[in-house]
Amino acid sequence: MKPLASHAHPDTIWKNKHFVFLCSGTTIVDLTFHLYNLALPIIIYELSKSPLAMSTMRAIDLVPHIFLGIFIGIVVDRVNRKKMMVLSIWMQIMILLVLALLLKFNVISIWSLYICGFTLTTFNYLFWNTFHTVLPLIVHKDQLISANASISFLYTFVNMIGPGLAGFILISLGYTSSLVATAASLFLLFIFVFRVKIPNNESPKLHKSKSSISNDMKAGFYQLRQTQLLWNITIVNLFINIASSLSGAVLIFYALDRLDASKSNIGFILSASGVGGILAATVIKRLTKRFNRQRLVLFGIGLAAFGQFILFTTYHWYVLMAGMFFIGFSSTFMNINFLTLKQELTPPHILGRVNAFRL
Incomplete structure (x- = not known):
């Protein structure tokens, strides 16, 4: 298998039409x-009037990532990746249309929402795992950092404007039409993916050996473990994510209860993280030209620790906003470096499994 990017190395990543197709399609879907x-949590609340029901849906969304990630990685490594992307897109379209029909005919239930939500999240995870394994096949190795930075910039920007825009559209169109609009964006993504030429990833050794699922899992873990830099960053990311989850869980309560922040102040605090992420995606390419990867990783860790320290010692909401800025910057900075390193150092036929170990 020879990556498509090896045949051409355009001056800028935006001259690579295959990357542009995938990046444009995924950005529209993100939005x-x-x-x-x-819509989903609001529908659940309107049906149940129960915060527990909404929390259960959140827990269900995490199941594919925690328990199915490695199996999805094995599937991605074993099967043609373009077919996997197409399959995951069409399954998401069908699920959204089923939800829209259930709402249209008023036969929706909590359990149908749970089932559809779980299935949709699973195929969404399948798509993104495949997407990140396809990227090094269509982008030159020297431009992976630029590609990941561009994707992260657009993702963070969309996440800043998306919720407000979604609220306005939801009020204007209603639940059913909004779900159909989401399905329509996925169909547009299918058109983009269909036009992308992706080299076949199927490994002859994999099929000849007929390796078991357990052996495939061990191979993915071994590949991650033997690459010391990737393993170290994985462990560091684990602790950073734990710290961010713990602080994020009480952030809004602390700001409202202890710092007397208003609802508009909360908006500024949460937006500061997005601004930090956008800045990180903007400057990372320049930094990689001046410093080696180990120093950049240490820099990201230092910023994460500094941001958490600010949160711990804060005495006013605008100081909290500064802490969230540094946390948002470090999170995006570390994720871009982590993704790029995995794509650079991992053989393509095993990248799906290595991507599954996202602790």
């Missing part, structure tokens, strides 16, 4: 997916 993400 419209806020309609689904906003």
Whole structure:
């Protein structure tokens, strides 16, 4: 298998039409997916009037990532990746249309929402795992950092404007039409993916050996473990994510209860993280030209620790906003470096499994 990017090395990543197709399609879907993400918890609340029901849906969304990630990685490594992307897109379209029909005929239930939500999240995870394994096949190795930075910049920007825009559209169109609009954006993504030429990733050794699922899992873990830099960053990311989750869980309560922040202040605090992420995606390419990867990783860790320290010692909401800025910057900075390193150092036929170990 020979990566497509090896045949041509354009001056800028935006001259690579295959990257442009995938990046454009996923950005549009990211934007419209806020309609689904906003509508689903509201529908659940209106049906149940229970915070527990909404929390259960959040827990269900995490199941594919925690328990199915490695199996999805094995599937991605074993099967033609373009077919996997197409399959995951069409399954998401069908699920959204089923939800829209259930709402249209008023036969929706909590359990149908749970089932559809779980299935949709699973195929969404399948798509993104495949997407990140396809990227090094269509982008030159020297431009992976630029590609990941561009994707992260657009993702963070969309996440800043998406919720507000989704709220306005949801009020204007209603639940059913909003879900159909999300499905329509996925169909547009299918058109883009269909036009992308992706080299076949199927490994002859994999099929000849007929390796078991357990052996495939061990191979993915071994590949991650033997690459010391990747393993170290994985462990560091684990602790950073734990710290961010713990602080994020009480952030809004602390700001409202202890710092007397208003609702508008909360908006500024949360937006500061997005601004930090956008800045990180903007400057990372320049920094990689001046410093080696180890120093950049240490820099990201230092910023994460500094941001958490600010949160711990804060005495006013605008100081909290500064802490969230540094945390948002470090989170995006570390994620871009982490993704790029995995794509650079991992053989393509095993990248799906290595991507699954996202602790």
